[in-house]
Amino acid sequence: MRTKFLYIVLFLVTLFQWSCTEPYEIETVIYENVLVVESTITDEMKPQIVKLSRTSPLENVDVLLESNATVHVSSSDGQNYEFYWNNDLGYYVSYNPFNAQPNISYTLSINTADGKNYTSSPVVLPPRVEMEQIYAETITDPNQKKDGVQVLVNTTDPTGNSKYFRYEYEETYKIVAPNPTKYYTQIIDYNPDEGTYKIILSPRIPEEICYSTEISTGITQASTSDFSENKVFRFPVRYLSKLDSKIQTRYSLLVKQYVQSVEAFTFYKIIKDLGSIQSLLSQGQPGYASGNMVSETNPEEKVLGFFEASSMTSKRIYFNYDDFGFKKPPYFVECEILQYDYYKGPSPFGFNEREALYDRITYDDYQVLSVNSRLVYRIVQPECSVCTYFSSNVKPDFWED
Known part of the structure; x- marks a missing residue:
């Protein structure tokens, strides 16, 4: 904190x-x-x-x-x-x-x-109050420039003993790397004077599916003390833009309700x-x-x-972007596949692709997607190829596809 x-x-x-x-x-x-x-x-x-x-x-x-x-x-x-x-x-x-x-x-x-x-x-x-319902709806609000999904909560305490609530959430979302690689990459025998080296590609199981979990920040509260009915109705706990990468595949939200x-x-x-x-x-x-x-x-x-x-109760919800008729949101980063020819090395008249390939792999951790017999390499930044670069490939126990 x-x-x-x-x-x-x-x-x-x-x-x-x-x-x-x-x-x-x-x-x-x-x-x-x-x-x-x-x-x-x-x-x-x-x-x-x-x-x-x-x-x-x-x-x-x-x-x-x-x-x-x-x-x-x-x-x-x-x-x-x-x-x-x-x-x-x-x-x-x-x-x-x-x-x-x-x-x-x-x-x-x-x-x-x-x-x-x-x-x-x-x-x-x-006193304990069960959360009645958690649900998601599309929302379009031109004045606030909102266009996406709003997660809402309903809760009722017929006894009237509980009037103050605080909400937290844990969001978990599935990540599918758009350009998974089948190789581990290793550079050996680098000669800085001549600018030569060898690239060793070892087989790997593509790490393309991951799951990330984030915990809410901020303070979200609701009170029924000024209402004639002791009911929390359509209370917004989470908003997601239709362009949010977190809903690019499948998204889950666990909402926790604390009676205060x-x-x-x-x-x-x-x-x-x-x-x-x-x-x-x-x-x-x-x-x-x-x-x-x-x-x-x-x-x-x-x-x-x-x-x-x-006292705390919780409920979980799942949804996909296409549940709301949205187009698929963009990936977390813009993925650009680059192509470099190893044989296009130092030249007074051209771009040194061999040096650029070395720099991308060594310093930027680019991943090799493929290579042909003429040593032309197709590479992409790691976030687009290996999702474990920024997430975890361990599927949560609670996850439902």
């Missing part, structure tokens, strides 16, 4: 926006090193997580992770759940899976490496209004939002973030 924390008087920010016509490099005016806490435990039986970091000046692009802390969650029924630092993931993970239970309160406690103690207010799991307390909903809303667009807390926030974390060591110390318990 990239966290930025900037205290700038609001009218000065507005003044800059109105008056500056030349590019202006923003620098931190006042900066405080503040602990940032982000954690949502759910009613899913799984390893729960806690993310800790430190605020940093706006001009610092590095994420300042808070490691080597002692982290645990205690419950009102006497349970205690310890967490460990996972260096690969960059956050804390519970040693044992657990799930939040109804009518039990949970408290997060943190002891940082510098000896400071922090605790949260007790939180209680909100009014306190958690309000905190996230404030964070979003302050300018967060990537995660719970992100760069460029012009203020401070008080959460439910406090410092036991120094009550005057600011702590940024929120610890919440949330």
